[in-house]
Amino acid sequence: MWSPPDQSGYFEQVWTLVRQIPVGCVMSYGQIAQALPVPDGSNPESYRRLGPRWVGRAMRHCPDDVPWWRVINSQGKISLPVDSTAATRQRERLLQEGVQFDERGRVDFKQFGWIPESSET
DNA sequence: TCCTTGACTCAGA
């Protein structure tokens, strides 16, 4: 959906940030969008709405070296169809890394959520 | 060419 002016560049920013998520931690699409700078040609208000979806799109096109499974929605749940192979694989990977799921299949951000150090070195 | 469909989030009932 609605790509930013520089989709490729934005995607790379997303991937770069996702690659920084430590093992055993998770981030939401919204957090990622919020942590990234507002793309040129887009105002903060619109970006607040579109950002998360752009991040989601970036995840769908992410390279193999991006830990996409550490990205979930703001509800702490996997944002993929429950039946899908991808969703199952994501849950398995997170469990492997020590991320625990609620009885309702939710991850507690207070425990596993990761906030970027504002700006890394 | 028109219509459907998106790895989302927030607010309200």
Next chain:
DNA sequence: CTCTGAGCCAAGG
């Protein structure tokens, strides 16, 4: 806590 509806733009059938 769970469920619904709105916001926004482009690509594919």
